[in-house]
Amino acid sequence: MNKLTKKCVAAIASLAMAGTLCVAGAVTMASVAWGVPHPGVPQPHADNSPWGTKQDKTGTLTINKFKYADTVDGEGHHKGAALTGATFTLKKVTKIDNVDLKYDEFSTWSKIAGIVGALNRGDEASANLTFDDNTSPTSTVSENVTTFSNLPEGLYKVVETPPAGYGAADMTEFYITMPLIETKTVDGATTTTYNWKPTINPKNKDISKTFTKKLDDGKDHNSVLAKDKTLYYTISASVNRTKSGTLSADDLNGFAVFDDFPTAAFASPTDASSAVESVKIGDGDSATELTKNTDYNVSIVKASSEADGKNLESTRNRILVKFTDAGLKKIADKLNGITNGQDPKVNVAIKLDLSEDYQKGTAPTDTTSTEQNGKNEVVNKSGYFPASPKGTPDANKPDPIVSGDDDGGTSKVKYGWFDVFKYDAADEGKKDRTGLPGAEFRLFNTEEKANACAKKLVDASKDANDVDECKAGSSTFKSDEATTQETTGKLKEPVKVQAGTNIYLVEVKAPKDYMRLPEVKAVQVEEGKLKIVEFSNTKKSSESKWAWFNLPATGATGVIIFALAGMGLIAASVFLYMRNRKEEEQAKA
Incomplete structure (x- = not known):
């Protein structure tokens, strides 16, 4: 007050x-x-x-x-x-x-x-x-x-x-x-x-600057390839209504949050509610989670001529999250309990599946050219209907706010391509290097997950298919398509992945007679371009026991030479000591 x-x-x-x-x-x-x-x-x-x-x-x-x-x-x-x-x-x-x-x-x-x-x-x-x-x-x-x-x-x-x-x-x-x-x-x-x-x-x-839409960081899912298809977003919107006194559900009438997705890039959900994973007011442990069909309802708007379709572009559909009186009351209660400096937002978690056209594509044939099919960028917008007092005439209700192309409420996901080249480390520096078949990889969307898998595989007896940490990799990148091929040492075909962000490759199986490279490689591709990621492997020793470095065997010539040299040094030291002592005694006499 x-x-x-x-x-x-x-x-x-x-x-x-x-x-x-x-x-x-x-x-x-x-x-x-x-x-x-x-x-x-x-x-x-x-x-x-x-x-x-x-x-x-x-x-x-x-x-x-x-x-x-x-x-x-x-x-x-x-x-x-x-x-x-x-x-x-x-x-x-x-x-x-x-x-x-x-x-x-x-x-x-x-x-x-x-x-x-x-x-x-x-x-x-x-x-x-x-x-x-x-x-x-x-x-x-x-x-x-x-x-x-x-x-x-x-x-x-x-x-x-x-x-x-x-x-x-x-x-x-x-x-x-x-x-x-x-x-x-x-x-x-x-x-x-x-x-x-x-x-x-x-x-x-x-208020056009008070909501954001972000692609989730991947901690809670393993989606990273275009072929994984599902993209996860979170829309965060401030409630536009404030007033002196206590807010009620009637003060927030009409408040709704939506996702305006491009129909060319995403398959329209057959069940609208399946596209919304959760709705919360606030962040962290203090957030209040709302209940689907009790606190809010989900629908799909397909044209601007439909109810709640205002400002909807013709190339998009709208996933609309509309709040019931019970939901608005929970939002009002949260806002009534804030202190100075707080701004609890309504957070809507959305998931959408890429269309087949955007999952696929034709990779560039070299690292200098760019794919031109136009299926390498997904521009996904969001917005909300501002609240107005209950009873406000329709003519006086505010229009929905839709994010612009470069606003925080718009997410842009871009795609590029990568391939690997597996070769013999003995060919390092040569113009022509021998490609190695049979190396298998896993792909991760966070470094933490990749390191966890690589650490488990230090035990050579482990199989990636049986290691839980390695199962956190992309579910669509494994087996034959994640394995280097005969003669080329490359994958069966280049892989389409998100551009402009790090993805992480782990070798989970080495080519026959080669040591597995225990390294996590961060990879970042450019939109529409092909990146070749190189991996070298060292051949195992022909002996039954082998290690990374060739060491002298116990009792070998090298060991004897070192032993003889050591004995010579000891003898020389004793001789010098005795001579110095004799000189000291003569001086005293």
Whole structure:
């Protein structure tokens, strides 16, 4: 609760029906306004008051619109650059608890004072308000300013439709009174004034930058080849609704997250819900996991003409995660429990299968050319439907936000090719090297997994097919297609893998009569290009026992020579010692 709200709530508690009040609009508006004097205490007989003798009881409301800034200004506000395009609608309150409001009477303003607490909490329902549905003036911000002129006295609900790509950083709805009651203190004396030309300054955050989509790091799966086909993504979206008081499910109405996938690159799921692995609000151990079909539902939208298909490109389908009231309540509860600096996001885990066209392709014939079939990049977009208060007319609901080509909500996965060349280490440095058949490999998407497999295979009796750590490699890269061939020493055919990221090769079986190379090789390919990864192998000794290096056998000539040399050194040392001692004795004599 901000300082202004605290002061007003305290004032209400003490003033009660003593003929004074703190205007509801000034309080609920306070968190989005700055540079406005504190709301004041009206006097029953003030000529300029709404219940006084003032003849023209209309005023002008000015709204200055700004972008939300991460830093604060000298007054402690997140006031950024000017912003244009928001639309504001005013809804006048005509009844409280089914009792008509007569704004020229002091009793009506006392009644407004009685619901300030509820409005501050966002509990509009308990305030039991009735609005004038026939007169709802609307104005759009131009050059960051909009005004409502000749606005009659009364209590108004202000509803904002943010500009495209923006959401309210303060609130999208609030209450204000015309006039705005303010106080002014001079030389210790406080007086009350009635501002018939109030100015407020709500701020908006660029919500197109508040969600991201990332390809998962591979720790929880072994997908790495195009042939593995499944790609795993996580969409993280901030909820665009904030306000003074406690959020409820009604405040988050319409909030939904979606994935707009290219239909050429991915096979459309026959069961929409199978594409969504999990939905959570928050991160880590404190995250709240939502339940499918209870807290959210999943559907596929195939055209922009369908419901929830707005802004959907013709070459894409939309996997839509739409929240139920139960799910929205869990999200609201999480947001209500945050402290300063926290921004819990809704995290949606998506998995999609590549189409056959994108799994396959024709590899370049050499390392200098590039494949030209256009199936080497997958651009997958995401977005969400911003929340709006329950009951907001469809015409006033914000459009869905879809990530741009270079925004954080868009993932780009590229593909290239690799092959291996296995040769005899004795040919190192030669122009023509002999290719070795029979070397088998495993491919991993993390170095940790690759090292775990390689470490287990230090035991020469182990078979990779029986080692759990080696089973963490790609499930589609093994046996014949992962084995070097006769005469070439290369794989059966080049392998299509993700480009621009490291993949890790481990030799799990050496060519016949050769030692296995116990090395993990990191490989990174370029989009559409072929990379050759070289592996050399050392031939085993022809003897029954062998090791990496040729060592002199026990009792061999080399050992005898070293032994004789050692004996000679010892004899020389003894001779020198005895001679020096004899010289010392002669000197003493």
